[in-house]
Amino acid sequence: MGKRVYSFGGGAAEGSADMKNLLGGKGAGLAEMSNLGVPVSAGFTITTEVCTEYYKNKKAFPAGLDKDVEAALKKVEKVMGSVFGDSDNPLLVSVRSGARVSMPGMMDTVLNLGLNDSTIKGIIKKTGNERFAWDSYRRFIQMYGDIVMGLKPEHKDEIDPFEEVMDKLKHTKGYKSDLELTVDDLKELVTKFKALIKTKIKKNFPDDPKEQLWGAIGAVFGSWNNERAILYRKMNGFDDSWGTAVTVQSMVFGNMGDQCATGVAFTRDPSTGEKSFYGEYLINAQGEDVVAGIRTPQQVTVKGSLKWAKENGVSEKERKEKFPSLEEYMPKAYKQLQDVYMKLEKHYKDMQDIEFTIQNEQLWMLQTRSGKRTATAAVNIAVDMVNEKLIDKKTAVLRVDPASLDQLLHPTFDPKAKKEVIAKGLPASPGAATGKVVFNAEDADEWTQKGEKVILVRIETSPEDLKGMNAAQGILTARGGMTSHAAVVARGMGKCCVSGCGALEIDYVSRTFKVGSLVVKEGDFISLDGSTGDIMLGKVQTVDAKLSGNFSTIMSWADEFKKLTVRTNADTPHDAEVAKKFGAQGIGLCRTEHMFFEGDRIKAVREMILANNVEERKKALKKLLPMQKKDFLGILKAMEGYGVTIRLLDPPLHEFVPHDEANQQEMAKELNKTIEEVKAKVEALHEFNPMLGHRGCRLGITYPEITEMQAQAIFEAACELKAKGVDVKPEVMVPLVGTVKEFEAQRDLIVAVAEKVMAQKKIKVDYQVGTMIEIPRACVVADEIAAQAEFFSFGTNDLTQMTFGYSRDDAGVFLPEYVDKKILPNDPFRVIDRGGVGQLVKMAVEKGKSARKNLKLGICGEHGGDPSSVEFCHIVGLDYVSCSPFRVPIARLAAAHAAILNTESKKK
């Protein structure tokens, strides 16, 4: 056990920014700021290791910690010139959590600690503000009672017992606002709050500040394992073993009077990335008032304030009087803040999210950290900072989270679509969302599970709403700014959010909201534009995303670093074109069966299926030939110059026949068969486990004429294009191979057809014949297969199904529970299972390469678009990944991350 307590303040600190794992993000940030000479009120941080030890000790503090804390407290007293528990010149402290990564609002905080009937006298004396002192005291007791002594109701719908007492008093007195409470009222509340605690839990509220302090430290450690913190970690893949640090810091007050304020700011715009200082503040308030979104905050800068006024229809007169910017209201403090933010950004070389308090016009920094940002902002900031020579290209590439690109790539509302904008809120998190209105998180979750798309509409959100926010398409709140809970969380999720739309009158009981006279009911469709703040009635058409120049810049930088080629899964020329625009270099998976369903083709397909012998089957296949050929002409043309992997027919034949009487009747009529024949065939095709049935190359082996027709279509198309000067590179892929003989049999057929067609057309086409590796056995005998096959494409969807023995269609019954119970770290269909499926892939790569040195290796399962899985593909040495068109940029960026991070880790 190393050093347990790290002091900071007075222009120096024992810790530093690189000690996040030990001191938490907050503790490390405060230490670093102290070192930088930024104004930070003194304090100390108890390490995350102590938290771990605390849990190991069955929630007892390790021996000796008391002495370390005592010593650190002495230092704080010295720097701040006040004494903890002193009735004349008391030191008050905050006790806050701090994990190595930010978990906003997940854990507990206690403020104003150190107040009691004696120290309050000192506070009154120091501030000359008796009302502030008593209000702080009653707030402290309430907070301590709720959090440390456990009186906070478990369900947020239940009313807080302290609030109840206060509401009663206000009612008796006829007050409408807390501000009307007098000093005597507050004194009465202090007494009543203490009595409430005594009644409820048979314990006295602790008067001893030391006892208060240890209680709060224990409560913060305890909050590491509260339900919502655990859920948040699970959603973000954070490790439960990390633990939280506890930072005890001397209080500074933003709520001591009108020359006091508190605020949150970003060194650049977190939504657009614009290089413009952006922040919100509240006069005479405590920090949590900003975050909780209870009061609508004012803008820090004049620029921001003017824009806000314009957007909200506030006159310049009203703005200046009621909502002045900090720049105008406290120019001296603003100047301090400006100096600090520039110093911090320059130091950290990243956009910072800072919290500050102004106590009697003196600025105090509470926190700095890398600011969360939208994908647009991430891209723009990264590119700008390279241009500003703050960071290098590699750092810039790493600054953009590949998964976040989803936000940029997804459609936005069609500007030409008819929109009925009924209100406007803050553009808190970009995106376009359409769904049915629901009014609470549980409904959002339940409706979504039923397949509905929903918009979660709340007065404001809180950490308890996380699950529902995650489920919803978008979030709309009536209260709260751009840094409110809803806004911060939604941006983190990459989810569309419009916050603080004051025009909304939400009625949870009748499950409606009103905008003026318009009533929107639960279940009605609305649409949200997270980039404008528009709230629209009904469903609105969307259009494809348009990508900025900075986006292209980042992607081109990514391409400089990545080793993996990125291909796309595309079955149509249109998809191929889209993917090419997104940077796809080839098609990794073209599924030919999708072509079987279109228009008239299904008739010919069914004719083939109903055929009684090879001749009849060949006759039907002959009808399909020109159609398939047309498909291949289009796709090979669209991907000119790049490899196009065409997978032969894969699904079981019963997917092509109708299973209901009416359609069977029609099919019989169309094909001149009796209904009995059709039914008998459909019956014969039925399988108990179609996933493990007569499909893939098993079809090609029992019906070689299907493979022949497909090969003929491919090579006729390729030859005809080549004759016209188009550079075609067809790669024929045999699916579901489990034994080398299967592959050989199919390869022989394909090669025979290819040679025949090329001889007929008198032209040579470069082509390859390879296989999909999607059956566990194929991995085991990959050396045998590679001796025959020119490429492997890992079909990790099916490989995951068979390696785990999970049917993707059925696993929904237990898979979520498996992830909940931590039997699996992730859904293995989303993130590749490195320990199991990944080991088989690795084995196949090694065995394959041992038999054919230049074996081409790729992946075409959906994992090809998942950043973690892309990293795995890089590590294991694949040549390319293939994913859906919209995920191509994600894969490119993830491939760059993988290359950079894995080279660096190798260097170490």
Next chain:
Amino acid sequence: MGKRVYSFGGGAAEGSADMKNLLGGKGAGLAEMSNLGVPVSAGFTITTEVCTEYYKNKKAFPAGLDKDVEAALKKVEKVMGSVFGDSDNPLLVSVRSGARVSMPGMMDTVLNLGLNDSTIKGIIKKTGNERFAWDSYRRFIQMYGDIVMGLKPEHKDEIDPFEEVMDKLKHTKGYKSDLELTVDDLKELVTKFKALIKTKIKKNFPDDPKEQLWGAIGAVFGSWNNERAILYRKMNGFDDSWGTAVTVQSMVFGNMGDQCATGVAFTRDPSTGEKSFYGEYLINAQGEDVVAGIRTPQQVTVKGSLKWAKENGVSEKERKEKFPSLEEYMPKAYKQLQDVYMKLEKHYKDMQDIEFTIQNEQLWMLQTRSGKRTATAAVNIAVDMVNEKLIDKKTAVLRVDPASLDQLLHPTFDPKAKKEVIAKGLPASPGAATGKVVFNAEDADEWTQKGEKVILVRIETSPEDLKGMNAAQGILTARGGMTSHAAVVARGMGKCCVSGCGALEIDYVSRTFKVGSLVVKEGDFISLDGSTGDIMLGKVQTVDAKLSGNFSTIMSWADEFKKLTVRTNADTPHDAEVAKKFGAQGIGLCRTEHMFFEGDRIKAVREMILANNVEERKKALKKLLPMQKKDFLGILKAMEGYGVTIRLLDPPLHEFVPHDEANQQEMAKELNKTIEEVKAKVEALHEFNPMLGHRGCRLGITYPEITEMQAQAIFEAACELKAKGVDVKPEVMVPLVGTVKEFEAQRDLIVAVAEKVMAQKKIKVDYQVGTMIEIPRACVVADEIAAQAEFFSFGTNDLTQMTFGYSRDDAGVFLPEYVDKKILPNDPFRVIDRGGVGQLVKMAVEKGKSARKNLKLGICGEHGGDPSSVEFCHIVGLDYVSCSPFRVPIARLAAAHAAILNTESKKK
């Protein structure tokens, strides 16, 4: 390329018995016999390597072969004192196939080669038998025309063109039998046969004996790849690359007159193993007349003859006159034969199957080889030979094919059952068979595929009938002896056969057979007793097999050598008892779900399934508890002293609910639910791929209360038995584990229940908790799992399904075709796939042992009873195999074979 041609004869030979792979069984046998001084007519053998070269050369003879053959022919001429192609003293030869293993009747043979219009004069002169000479000549042309010149009809239902010509002549002349043909008739046939060849294939019949010889050699090589030979090899797992040798041997004639004969004999009884010379012969006949079963043969020994007469109701007078034994008819030749057979058996130390010809009272041996025998005979001969000090125990154990034990272990007809014996044939191959009568092989195959059990009834069988014989339950023929095609093949297959039942009048056209006035139609049930020759009307009750003392002896010797323990798969105390009698030492798989279906239990199970919450489910489970406990009391008691592996609930829950309306109605009524509730539940339980669905430990994890109930039942039973002094060793097995966390979660539940029950019952029971390895992922992470699990039991049924991606329920559509097309060597559900599934098993064993040195390893898939798979288990280092009760002796013997063969191969 080594020596191509090996000569033999005249008391010496270039080859020997250990050159079977090169000279074929026949060639090696003739060489060895020559070396032994046994009378063998001189000849030479062209090696199997030449056959391989012949195919490699696109069916051309390798250069230089002609010279080698020429030289060898010279040697033969010298030994035999006659000259090939000489018109005065001609040498005639036979040209026969010979693979390294016997493939009776599968390949082609040409006899009497060397005859032409000139050499026939020499034959007439030498034999003084003009009719014999011309008959030999017409036979030769017919055989040569059919086989070498390709006139044999492809379908056996078509009439042979030579037969047609002969039938016409006989009809014109009014002959009833071939014997009435005069010398002139035969001369006319020779002319007509030659003309027929000229007409049909525009080629002259080759007069040049050398040309005849090369044509025949090519035809024999060619017959290696005829359809029935390929089928036979596939059925027996023989390698296509082996090729056949060709043996050219000087002809000796059994059909030159009444002092000539030909026969087949076994040095011991091939049916019972009795140490008694046993054989059949025909006077004035060629060898194929015996094998083809056209004439009913006479017995070689007096003892055999007397027995035959008794069985066939032939008087002693008639027997002596018409059917004397060889012993009586040609005592001198019999004496020679007796000396030879004893010499051969002593030399080969195994029961021999010999072929001989007597030409003018001089014995010539044509062939010797290890005789095929029934399982009973194999056991008895092996034990007898040890007692006679001919072989050691190890050899004796290896002499019995484990798979053949099936014959001994299967039920026989209940001696007390009412039997309506309608006729009696020869007890050609033991066993008890009941089925519907069919009259051709195609029907036998088709009806069986439809799920019918059939008896194939034929006048005689031929190699074309193989597939149908394999499909049928039993085979009944009207003609042919104990060494007829039907008899030999059926014994090889371990299939019940009654042959040579002359009482049968079979009419293929009306699809009936008559026995006297009784008419049996296609589709009627009959029963065959292969050990007595009884043919019975209808279905006859069977009883369990009774095992002989020799069987116990062999099994006890096997146990001395085997390293693997053999357990059984048993779900009931009765099965456990049966298996114990067969030598099972423990239960490797007790499936608890089978217990869920019995009687009233299904109601409680359904109540559990329909439960809306944990409490309801627990209530239903409480009802099941005493029932499960009762099962475990019985099974643990029955297997006292041995380990009993109990697998927790495995199948998906929908297997326990009714899927038809009526039963759903009943279920709803019984459980006080609405039909809608029942339907909704059934619907909710439906899975697309139940094999990969919510089953195995996935159930135990989502419904831990089921695991708890099962554990409670197991441990309460174990504790109560132990308290009574019963030695119990429960091993709780968690099914379908794919991740170590699944196992840990279930293990923790089981251990908690075990400890609780043992504390309550105040008794300690030794128990283990382990898992089934049946998911590919489990093999990959076997080290992680073994760190937690005390044993692994390989569930190779499911492991094969998932490793190949084959649903066993659906694979029937393509699996037979896969085996036919040689994409797979075997059905992998029958014989473990060593290259794929086996590699995963090996990986799991190695990884498992690396994490837990004393990890107990077993197999409980159906492979546990397959000899090849048992060998694999031995090689890979498992501790035990577990199989169905009736396969326990097979597994024991296979385990002994594996231990002996793999130790010996290691020694090399």
